[in-house]
Amino acid sequence: MLLVDPTKKLSYNRRIMDGDLVIVYERYNSMKPVKVSAGGVLQNRFGLFKHSDWIGKPFGSKVFSNTGGYVYLLAPTPELWTLVLSHRTQILYIADISFVVMYLELVPGCVVLESGTGSGSLSTSLARAVAPTGHIYTFDFHEQRAASAREDFERTGLSSLVTVGVRDIQGEGFPDEFTGRADSVFLDLPQPWLAIPSAAKMLQQDGVLCSFSPCIEQVQRSCETLKSHFTEIRTFEILLHTYEVREGELGSWQDGGRGSVKSCKKRQRSTTTNSEENPGTRTILARLNSEAKGHTGYLTFARLKCTS
Ligand SMILES: C[S@@+](CC[C@H](N)C(=O)[O-])C[C@H]1O[C@@H](n2cnc3c(N)ncnc32)[C@H](O)[C@@H]1O
Incomplete structure (x- = not known):
């Protein structure tokens, strides 16, 4: 098992060097x-x-x-890495990632089990959250994806915090050596319910599991399976809305300004601080960004039932 160097802090507060x-x-x-x-x-x-x-x-x-x-x-912070990494699979984005890090209650020193690794987008943020003394053990059954993820963790300087294993987690479960050792488990698998009994075995008392699924049918099956070992079962959908805010004339976004969005009119919403909508009046305009992401998936969280 990989030993983590507790002195190795993640710090970007330094100068650019050859090889960075x-x-x-x-x-x-x-x-x-x-x-x-x-x-x-x-x-x-x-x-x-x-x-x-x-x-x-x-x-x-x-x-x-x-x-x-x-x-x-x-x-190369996790936030930026998620935006530039090569997409070998669907990935988790910042809105879901930040919610996962929070609700998995991650702090430095935590041990997290993850499957599948995919493109390593989530793993990168998990690693930063548990650094410098925690560790992420992430598994994917696809050898090439696992190898590419390992290379990426080398490039981003996280390899001492993340170990990538090749394993069919739905078929075999997590390795026995982690039994009762994980603070949290994260699943992004097509049939997560197959891995839930093993995840329960791996978690410490009070440990938290999260499962990400794009479809509600997957969520329903996972929740059914979770009931036998877990409590506090909750499902969330995280929708991120970003806004453009500026001062301008009423109507300026509709009539030729950058805001006259042609491709996405239905999703545009304009709010103003002025209840009397007089064209020509300068006011603060806020507009929903047309690039706002819609549904990505559902996040289901659950806490291991206390056995004592
Ligand atoms: C959607 S991707 C995960 C993306 C990842 N969460 C990210 O943010 O980059 C799902 C991954 O699960 C892997 N996978 C599917 N079934 C699996 C199984 N039975 N055991 C292990 N990995 C599996 C796939 O190879 C794929 O890489």
């Missing part, structure tokens, strides 16, 4: 991960950037190209 992974930020919807190498270059629509100019600069720096264009070099 940086997130090259062009704008909020255009970012990409780049491994820094002393002789490397990045060419994009803003010009040619030499990696050697980046080395020694703090994360967050604005760097310039040969033509005067610029990008920002950001640290």
Whole structure:
């Protein structure tokens, strides 16, 4: 079993070094991960950037190209990684992830069992939550996905906090060596109810399980199975609404401003601080962002029944 180095803290408060992974930020919807190498270059629509100019600069720096264009070099935090990672599977996004981290009651030192690993989007945030002394043991039955996830955890500097195993968790359950040791279990599997009895065996007294499923039929079957071992069974759907807020003239979003959304009118909602809607009056406008994500899945949480 992998020993975790308790002195290894996750810190992004340092300077960029040769071999580091940086997130090259062009704008909020255009970012990409780049491994820094002393002789490397990045060419994009803003010009040619030499990696050697980046080395020694703090994360967050604005760097310039040969033509005067610029990008920002950001640290590969779990939040950004989730936005730029290569999608080998469906992944969990920030709204669901933050809810999971909270409701699994994760703190430094926790041991978490997870399956499937998928693209490692959730695992990355789980690892940061339990660092520096906890550990994530994540399992996927797909060998290539497990290998790619391992490579990603190396790149993001999390490999000492995450161990990836290849195993059919629905068929075989979690390995016996974890019996009674897990603080939390997370399942993102097509038939989670098959893994629930094993998850119950792995959890410590009071441990919490979460299962993510896109369909309500999966949730219903999981809840039926959960009843025998778990209590406090609750299911949530997390819907994230992001808003654009600005001061402007009433009607400006409808008549030619950036807000005159052509593709998504039904989802637009405009609220104003002024009850008399006089065109020409400047006021604060808030508009639901047309890119707001809808349904991703249901999160079912449950706590292991106390046996004593
Ligand atoms: C949707 S992905 C998980 C995504 C992950 N939560 C993330 O945020 O990146 C589901 C994964 O479960 C794996 N899987 C499906 N059935 C499995 C099983 N019986 N045992 C282990 N892994 C399984 C699949 O190979 C796939 O990688």
